[in-house]
Amino acid sequence: MSFGNKKEVGDKVNENIIEEKNIKCKHCSRSYRFIQVYETTKNIYICEACLNAKKMIMEDIEKNGETQKVGNYPKRPIDYFLIIDSFLCSEEIRSKLRLAELIVNVAKNYLPDSIFKFHKLTDDNHLNNKKLQNLENKEVFLSESKSLNDPFDMKAVFYRPENLIDFGNLKAYNGKVHEGFSNEFLIASFTLNDENNAKMWADYTNNHEGYCIKYKTDPQINGKLYKALFPVQYTEERKDITSILARTLEKMQEHKKVFREDMTLHSLIFMFQCCVKHESWQSEKEFRIITDNRNGNTYATKPDCIFIGINCKYKSKLLEIGKTLNINVYQMKFDEFSNSFGFQKELLYEKVEVKNAY
Numbered sequence: 001m002s003f004g005n006k007k008e009v010g011d012k013v014n015e016n017i018i019e020e021k022n023i024k025c026k027h028c029s030r031s032y033r034f035i036q037v038y039e040t041t042k043n044i045y046i047c048e049a050c051l052n053a054k055k056m057i058m059e060d061i062e063k064n065g066e067t068q069k070v071g072n073y074p075k076r077p078i079d080y081f082l083i084i085d086s087f088l089c090s091e092e093i094r095s096k097l098r099l100a101e102l103i104v105n106v107a108k109n110y111l112p113d114s115i116f117k118f119h120k121l122t123d124d125n126h127l128n129n130k131k132l133q134n135l136e137n138k139e140v141f142l143s144e145s146k147s148l149n150d151p152f153d154m155k156a157v158f159y160r161p162e163n164l165i166d167f168g169n170l171k172a173y174n175g176k177v178h179e180g181f182s183n184e185f186l187i188a189s190f191t192l193n194d195e196n197n198a199k200m201w202a203d204y205t206n207n208h209e210g211y212c213i214k215y216k217t218d219p220q221i222n223g224k225l226y227k228a229l230f231p232v233q234y235t236e237e238r239k240d241i242t243s244i245l246a247r248t249l250e251k252m253q254e255h256k257k258v259f260r261e262d263m264t265l266h267s268l269i270f271m272f273q274c275c276v277k278h279e280s281w282q283s284e285k286e287f288r289i290i291t292d293n294r295n296g297n298t299y300a301t302k303p304d305c306i307f308i309g310i311n312c313k314y315k316s317k318l319l320e321i322g323k324t325l326n327i328n329v330y331q332m333k334f335d336e337f338s339n340s341f342g343f344q345k346e347l348l349y350e351k352v353e354v355k356n357a358y
Contacts (some may be wrong), residue, residue: 008308022300047186071101075091078107081233083272084244084269104269112192112217115191115215116202116215117215118213119149119213121210121313122203123330132318135213135306136325139300140301143186143187143188144186145185145187145230146312152277154273154274156238156272157236159241161176164246167249168253171243185270185274185291185292186299187284188299196343199283200284207311208310209313209343213305215301215302215303224300225299228291228299230274232277232282232287234276234282235276236278244266244269248265248266274290275290289301303349306322306328306330307332308320308329309332310333315331319349325354326354328349332344
């Protein structure tokens with residue numbers, strides 16, 4: 001079936017409903033018999049529902065990330081896959097050198113005012129002291145992706161090697177391309193769940209023997225944290241990037257060079273892969289620092305306050321650190337005679353407000 005001249009993204013190829021069997025939307029992969037077909041400059045066809053979603057994302061990007069929030073979040077959950085598809089479907093946006101910066105600004109809309117990190121302390125005194133030293137130094141430890149506790153982490157995207165085997169010298173590698181991009185990123189995990197979340201204390205502090213740190217995400221207070229922090233997307237689906245890789249390899253083969261927009265796209269894909277998890281983890285409400293591995297395995301973050309676990313044996317050391325950093329320190333407690341399961345907090349040290357001399 002012929003559509004005639006090429007149209008810009010969002011233009012209807014035909015105002016009428018077109019009858020055509022096995023038209024597949026390239027985003028949701030649903031097949032349609034009766035569909036209003038939209039065409040892009042890359043012959044990527046998408047259904048009206050997905051097109052409207054893409055327009056919403058592109059509006060966010062073009063407004064430099066200024067989406068309307070409800071409470072701490074925009075109305076729509078973040079969708080990294082949709083952002084990638086929007087990038088592919090828009091020559092106009094791709095031509096802007098600020099694309100990556102704009103997309104990052106969209107992601108920043110999803111950051112809450114505060115995030116939390118729960119820490120485990122064990123019988124390993126050396127490791128415990130390293131964690132406490134990082135806290136005192138206003139740093140968090142960064143992990144390699146392979147050390148994360150979910151074996152399905154970093155597997156949000158995949159490709160089919162058999163479809164790439166005819167490009168360049170990939171035949172010698174059975175169609176496999178370099179897969180180490182995600183290993184170039186280091187990660188630190190945080191949560192929106194606060195100090196009152198009993199499950200986080202149980203899962204991540206070794207039965208309340210550890211502690212919890214609160215961080216503010218205000219860029220004026222925690223500029224480095226804000227810059228590298230991204231929300232985690234929870235989904236049942238993975239992203240097949242075979243066609244994206246094939247398109248890049250085809251261009252490389254034709255022009256004998258790698259285009260900047262393609263490098264930007266692939267960097268975004270593998271960075272976003274660090275931020276996508278299966279929806280069964282949704283209750284953790286995770287946020288992640290995503291950074292490269294060039295600057296060591298710690299990252300500068302300014303803590304806002306300390307919550308000491310009920311069974312923590314390092315109370316005096318944490319209190320000392322709190323005084324050194326001049327931040328509030330609380331001892332978590334359980335009220336044996338309360339009608340609820342909520343925690344109580346005892347303030348052990350209160351931040352001293354420094355008066356401006358001017």
